[in-house]
Amino acid sequence: xxxxxxxxxxRPAAFNMGLDEAVLDEVAAGRSQxxxxxxxxxxxxxxxxxxxxxxxxxxxxxxxxxxxDVVRRVTGGGAVFHAAELTYSIVVPESHPLAAGSILDSYxxxxxxxxxxLSSLGIPAEFAPLNDVVAGGKKLSGNAQTRKKGCLLQHGxxxxxxxxxxxxxLLKVPNEKLKGKLIADVKARVSSVSAMLGRPFGYDEAVxxxxxxxxxxxxAELAPGQPTEAEQAGAERLAAEKFGTxxxxxxx
Amino acid sequence: xxxxxVGKGRGGKLLRVDLYWQDGRAERVSIRGDFFAHPEDxxxxxxxxxxxxxxxxxxxxxxxxxxxxxxxLFGLLPSDLDDxxxxxxxxxxxxx
Numbered sequence: 186x187x188x189x190x191x192x193x194x195x196r197p198a199a200f201n202m203g204l205d206e207a208v209l210d211e212v213a214a215g216r217s218q219x220x221x222x223x224x225x226x227x228x229x230x231x232x233x234x235x236x237x238x239x240x241x242x243x244x245x246x247x248x249x250x251x252x253x254d255v256v257r258r259v260t261g262g263g264a265v266f267h268a269a270e271l272t273y274s275i276v277v278p279e280s281h282p283l284a285a286g287s288i289l290d291s292y293x294x295x296x297x298x299x300x301x302x303l304s305s306l307g308i309p310a311e312f313a314p315l316n317d318v319v320a321g322g323k324k325l326s327g328n329a330q331t332r333k334k335g336c337l338l339q340h341g342x343x344x345x346x347x348x349x350x351x352x353x354x355l356l357k358v359p360n361e362k363l364k365g366k367l368i369a370d371v372k373a374r375v376s377s378v379s380a381m382l383g384r385p386f387g388y389d390e391a392v393x394x395x396x397x398x399x400x401x402x403x404x405a406e407l408a409p410g411q412p413t414e415a416e417q418a419g420a421e422r423l424a425a426e427k428f429g430t431x432x433x434x435x436x437x
Numbered sequence: 438x439x440x441x442x443v444g445k446g447r448g449g450k451l452l453r454v455d456l457y458w459q460d461g462r463a464e465r466v467s468i469r470g471d472f473f474a475h476p477e478d479x480x481x482x483x484x485x486x487x488x489x490x491x492x493x494x495x496x497x498x499x500x501x502x503x504x505x506x507x508x509x510l511f512g513l514l515p516s517d518l519d520d521x522x523x524x525x526x527x528x529x530x531x532x533x
Contacts, residue, residue: 234471237471238469261472262471281467329473330475333476437469
C-alpha cells in the first residue's frame with residue numbers, strides 16, 4: 186500500500202480545513218493519491234464539530250481577544266482547542282483497506298498509527314471507541330471521521346501539551362455553575378505527551394515519531410509530496426468562501 | 438412557543454435542542470451537540486423534515502427520516518429527541 190505523505194506545517198484554521206476538503210475532492214476525482222497529512226495550527230484555533238452550535242460552545246470574544254481562530258469542521262464530535270498538538274488527516278477511497286468494515290473498524294485501523302506512535306515513546310496507549318486514544322485512562326487524542334464523495338476523511342489530534350484552564354477560557358460549558366467541577370474532571374481525564382514523558386515534546390519530534398508509526402501501522406509506504414496546484418487553489422477558495430465565513434461557522 | 442433542552446441523552450453525547458411549536462406541532466427543531474452522523478447532510482435534511490410533525494411523533498419521524506437517508510448516528514438516539522421534547526414541553530406547562 187502506498188499513501189502520499191504531506192507535511193504542511195502550521196497554517197490558519199480556515200486553510201487547514203480547506204486543504205483537508207480540497208484533498209478529499211481531488212482523491213475523490215481520482216486526480217490525487219490516497220493521502221496522509223500532518224499539520225499544525227497558526228494562529229491557535231478552536232474547531233467546532235459539524236453539529237455543534239457556535240454560540241453554545243465558543244466564547245467568541247475571548248477567542249478574538251486572544252487571537253484564536255474559530256472554524257467549523259466538516260466532521261462531527263466536540264469542540265477542540267488546537268494549540269500544542271500534532272494534527273493529522275487521512276483521505277482514502279471507501280474501497281481502500283483503511284476504510285474497510287464498519288465506521289468503528291476504520292477508526293480503529295487509522296488510530297492504530299497513533300497507538301503505535303505513542304507506544305514507541307513508551308506510552309502504553311490504546312484505542313478507546315468510538316474515537317479516542319487513551320493511556321492510563323487519560324485521553325491523548327481525539328479523532329473525527331466523515332465520508333463524502335466515496336471517500337473517507339478522518340482527522341485527529343495528538344495532544345503534545347495541554348492547558349485546560351486556557352482551553353476553558355475560550356470554550357463555554359453547558360452549566361456555568363459547574364464550570365469548576367468540569368475543569369477538574371477534564372484535568373483528570375486528559376493528558377499530553379509532554380506530561381506523560383515528563384519533558385517537552387514538540388511538533389517536529391511528533392512528526393518524526395508519528396510519520397513512521399502511521400507507515401508501520403498501515404503497512405504503507407509513505408511517498409512525500411506537496412499539495413497539487415488544484416489542492417492549493419481549492420484550499421484557498423474553500424478557506425475564503427466556506428471555512429472562513431460566518432455563514433459556515435455559525436451554520437448551527 | 439419555544440423551549441430549549443441541554444442534557445446527555447441515552448446515546449451518550451451532549452444534546453442541545455431548541456424547539457419552536459404551535460398547536461402541538463413542531464414549527465422548527467434545532468438539534469445540536471457533539472454527536473456524529475454519517476452522512477451529515479442526511480441529518481440536516483431529516484432535521485429540516487421535522488417541521489409540521491406532531492410533538493408526540495418527533496422521535497419516531499426523525500428516526501424514519503434518518504433511516505430513509507441512510508444516516509448512521511453515533512452518540513445520539515432518535516428517542517433522545519423525544520426525551521428532550523418531553524422535558525421542554527413539561528417545563529413550558531409548569532411555567533403556564
